Amino acid sequence: xxxxxxxxxxxxxxxxxxxxxxxxxxxxxxxxxxxxxxxxxxxxxxxxxxxxxxxxxxxxxxxxxxxxxxxxxxxxxxxxxxxxxxxxxxxxxxxxxxxxxxxxxxxxxxxxxxxxxxxxxxxxxxxxxxxxxxxxxxxxxxxxxxxxxxxxxxxxxxxxxxxxxxxxxxxxxxxxxxxxxxxxxxxxxxxxxxxxxxxxxxxxxxxxxxxxxxxxxxxxxxxxxxxxxxxxxxxxxxxxxxxxxxxxxxxxxxxxxxxxxxxxxxxxxxxxxxxxxxxxxxxxxxxxxxxxxxxxxxxxxxxxxxxxxxxxxxxxxxxxxxxxxxxxxxxxxxxxxxxxxxxxxxxxxxxxxxxxxxxxxxxxxxxxxxxxxxxxxxxxxxxxxxxxxxxxxxxxxxxxxxxxxxxxxxxxxxxxxxxxxxxxxxxxxxxxxxxxxxxxxxxxxxxxxxxxxxxxxxxxxxxxxxxxxxxxxxxxxxxxxxxxxxxxxxxxxxxx
Numbered sequence: 049x050x051x052x053x054x055x056x057x058x059x060x061x062x063x064x065x066x067x068x069x070x071x072x073x074x075x076x077x078x079x080x081x082x083x084x085x086x087x088x089x090x091x092x093x094x095x096x097x098x099x100x101x102x103x104x105x106x107x108x109x110x111x112x113x114x115x116x117x118x119x120x121x122x123x124x125x126x127x128x129x130x131x132x133x134x135x136x137x138x139x140x141x142x143x144x145x146x147x148x149x150x151x152x153x154x155x156x157x158x159x160x161x162x163x164x165x166x167x168x169x170x171x172x173x174x175x176x177x178x179x180x181x182x183x184x185x186x187x188x189x190x191x192x193x194x195x196x197x198x199x200x201x202x203x204x205x206x207x208x209x210x211x212x213x214x215x216x217x218x219x220x221x222x223x224x225x226x227x228x229x230x231x232x233x234x235x236x237x238x239x240x241x242x243x244x245x246x247x248x249x250x251x252x253x254x255x256x257x258x259x260x261x262x263x264x265x266x267x268x269x270x271x272x273x274x275x276x277x278x279x280x281x282x283x284x285x286x287x288x289x290x291x292x293x294x295x296x297x298x299x300x301x302x303x304x305x306x307x308x309x310x311x312x313x314x315x316x317x318x319x320x321x322x323x324x325x326x327x328x329x330x331x332x333x334x335x336x337x338x339x340x341x342x343x344x345x346x347x348x349x350x351x352x353x354x355x356x357x358x359x360x361x362x363x364x365x366x367x368x369x370x371x372x373x374x375x376x377x378x379x380x381x382x383x384x385x386x387x388x389x390x391x392x393x394x395x396x397x398x399x400x401x402x403x404x405x406x407x408x409x410x411x412x413x414x415x416x417x418x419x420x421x422x423x424x425x426x427x428x429x430x431x432x433x434x435x436x437x438x439x440x441x442x443x444x445x446x447x448x449x450x451x452x453x454x455x456x457x458x459x460x461x462x463x464x465x466x467x468x469x470x471x472x473x474x475x476x477x478x479x480x481x482x483x484x485x486x487x488x489x490x491x492x493x494x495x496x497x498x499x500x501x502x503x504x505x506x507x508x509x510x511x512x513x514x515x516x517x518x519x520x521x522x523x524x525x526x527x528x529x530x531x532x533x534x535x536x537x538x539x540x541x542x543x544x
Contacts, residue, residue, distance in 0.1 A: 078207060078210075079206060079207060079210045080311060082210050082211070082214050083210065083214075084311070085214070086213070086214045086217060086218065086233075087304075087307070088371045088372065089218055089221070090217060090218065090221050090229070090230070091304070091371075091372045091373065091375075091376060092372075092373055093221040093222065093225065093229075094221055094225070094226075094227070094229065094230070095297075095300075095375065096297045096298075096300035096301050096304070096375060096376070097296050097297040097300055098226065098227040098229075098230065098300065099230070099300035099303060099304060100166070100291070100295075100296035100297055100298070100299040100300030100303070101166055101168045101169050101172055101227045101296060101300075102172065102176075102227060102230045102231065102234075103287065103291070103296075103299050103300060103303045104160065104161075104164050104166055104169045104172075104173075104291060104296065104299070105169055105172045105173045105176045105231075106176070107284055107287055107288060107291070108153065108156070108157075108160050108169075108173055109149070109153065109173075109176060109177065109180060110280060110284055111280070111284075112149045112152055112153065113149060113180070114277050114279075114280035115277055115280075116145050116148070116149060117277070120138045120141060120142075120265045120266070124138060124191050124265065131191075131192075132251075133261065134261050134264075134265060135188045135189060135191075135251060135253060136188075136253055136254050136255070136256040136258075137256060137257055137258045137261045137262050137265070138188055138191075138265065139188035139253035139254075139255075140253075140255050140256055140257045141257065141262065142184050142188065143184045143185060143255070145184065146180050146181050146183060146184025146185075147181060147184065149177070149180050150174075150177045150178070150180050150181050153173055153174055153177035153180070154174045154177065156173075157169070157170050157171075157173035157174050157177075158170050160173060161173070163292065164291050164292060164296060165295070165296070166296045168227055172227060172228075172231055175231055175235070176231060176234060176235070178235065178238075179234060179235055179237075179238035182238045182239060182241070182242045183238060183241065183242070185242060186241055186242045186245040186246075187245035187246045187249050187251060187252075187253060188251070188253050189245070189249035189250070189251025189252075189253070190202075190205060190245050190248065190249050192249065192251075193205065193248075193249070201248050201249070204244070204248060205241075205244050205245065205248050208240045208241075208244045209237045209238075209240050209241045209244075210237070211240070212236040212237050212239065212240035213233040213234065213236055213237035213240075214233070215236070216232050216233045216235075216236035217229055217230060217232065217233025217234075217236075218233075220232045220233065278413060278416030278417050278419070278420050279416055281420045281423075282416060282419050282420050282423055282443075282446055282447075282450075285420070285423055285424070285427070286302075286423070286427060286439050286440075286442065286443055287299060287302065287303065289427055289428075289431070289439065290302050290431075290436065290439055293431065294435075294436060298436060301376065301378050301379050301382070301436075302379075302382060302436060302439070302440075304372070304376060304379055305379035305382035305383045305386055305440075306382075306386055308360070308364075308367075308379070308383055309360060309364075309382075309383045309386035309387040309389070309390050310386065310387075310389070310390035310393065311390075335462070335463065338402075338405075338406075338462060339462035339463060339464050342398070342402055342458065342462055343462075343464065343468060343472065345398060346395075346398055346469075346472055347472045347528065349394060349395070349398055350395075350472060350473050350476045351476050351517070351528060353391055353394045354391070354473075354476045354477060354479075354480040355476075355479070355480050355483055355509070355510075355513045357387050357388065357390065357391040358480045358481075358483060358484045359483075359487070359506070359509055360383065360387045361383075361384055361387050361388070361484075362484055362487050362488060362491075362505075363487070363491075363502060363505055363506070364380050364383040364384055364387070365380050366491075366498050366501060366502045366505075367502065368380055368383075369498055370498050370499055370502060378436075381437050382436060382437060382440050385437060385440035385441055385443075385444055386440050386443065386444070388444055389440065389443045389444040389447045389448075392444070392447040392448045392450075392451045393447045393451070395451045395455065396415070396447060396450055396451035396454050396455075398455075398458075399411075399412065399454040399455060399457070399458040400412050402458045402461060402462065403454075403457075403458070403461075406461050408461065411454070411457045411461075412454065414453075415450045415453050415454040415457070416450065418449065418450060418453060419446040419447065419449065419450035420446070422442075422445055422446040422449055422450075423442055423443065423445075423446040426441075426442040426445055426446070427439055427442040430442045455469065475517075475520050475524070476517075478516075479513055479516040479517055479520065480513065482512060482513075482516055483509045483512045483513040483516070484509075486508060486509060486512045487505045487508065487509045490504060490505055490508050491505050517529075
């Protein structure tokens with residue numbers, strides 16, 4: 049009975065993972081698609097310093113959120129079995145924590161504004177801090193969307209946030225032409241998140257704090273907290289350094305470059321990681337399937353993210369000129385460095401669900417710590433030599449070393465040979481290089497409008513890369529197309 053039932057359970061899990069992947073992919077595509085539209089419009093209506101002021105406020109909020117994050121959400125997802133008995137405790141901790149964060153924000157906002165020499169931040173920080181309180185009271189029951197792989201409702205939940213932000217920020221920017229357009233958009237998103245959390249999930253949390261349950265969750269969450277803290281220092285430490293050293297306007301330019309360069313690569317990885325963590329958690333007792341699942345995920349991510357990063361690199365100047373305008377031209381050299389930092393971050397992020405599902409989140413914390421040390425040691429000297437581009441190089445160096453070490457540890461846990469890892473990334477690298485060469489040859493021989501050149505280069509680059517992938521799959525039996533086809537077949541079966 050147990051033997052015959054096992055394939056059925058495995059098949060059901062596969063269906064849910066693939067179906068969930070497509071829901072999350074749809075969410076990320078629509079969310080980020082609307083986000084890109086929002087950013088392009090707002091970049092035309094507002095100035096870099098407006099984005100910089102909001103960037104300072106969000107940095108301040110992120111510092112307090114990160115350094116007070118107990119990691120209970122990840123602990124709830126990782127925990128086997130039902131988690132209803134833990135939800136009230138987790139929600140109560142969230143409410144207390146967010147109220148404390150707002151209180152601290154209100155007190156320190158004048159000092160933060162003085163530190164960054166940004167008077168507007170004094171008022172923007174406490175207003176955005178209200179969104180922290182709203183977040184603390186949202187329905188903790190939505191954590192089940194991820195744990196139970198119910199990503200259809202997760203899609204609706206998160207899409208409503210993006211839509212509310214977009215619907216408020218753009219009209220406000222037309223009217224106000226100030227930083228408050230960005231603030232109002234963020235507040236609208238927070239309110240939508242709170243309302244939809246109670247609309248979409250029937251659970252109703254109550255104020256109740258049970259010490260035993262809190263300690264139980266914290267035993268796992270403490271490593272997630274450590275990792276989150278270090279992740280913040282790595283991903284936001286450069287913003288703090290740059291905002292203080294080079295000013296608010298430069299910070300706005302850097303953050304725009306970071307978003308554009310990291311958007312496609314890291315978002316693809318987050319889509320898959322969002323699904324694979326709960327899926328890996330269910331495979332942790334089956335090492336062979338665990339290893340096979342990770343390698344397929346890594347192969348798919350390399351297949352998608354490598355050409356995206358290369359395309360951004362070679363077309364960054366045209367994209368900036370067409371869509372953002374002359375105010376944003378200084379971001380081009382920054383994008384050309386940060387896009388590779390984003391790619392290495394995407395590879396690093398594939399290991400996070402492996403470490404968490406295997407019950408070893410401290411490994412991710414270790415590599416985050418090493419990455420932070422490298423960033424802290426290199427950021428100042430590189431900034432002195434190359435300015436804002438040097439800061440970008442420091443981020444790239446930190447991500448590269450962390451990703452290399454984390455992949456080695458993931459390989460040790462999953463027990464697969466280094467040659468399998470090399471084989472997975474070699475062909476996408478070669479095909480990406482051929483694609484880049486083709487785009488370069490095309491763009492240097494066309495003398496039309498930038499928009500026409502951009503469209504032609506995207507089309508030709510996509511066709512060349514797809515053709516090379518098909519040829520390699522046919523001649524070298526890489527199973528790339530088989531993996532893609534099986535994913536669609538599982539999705540179709542899951543929907544029947």
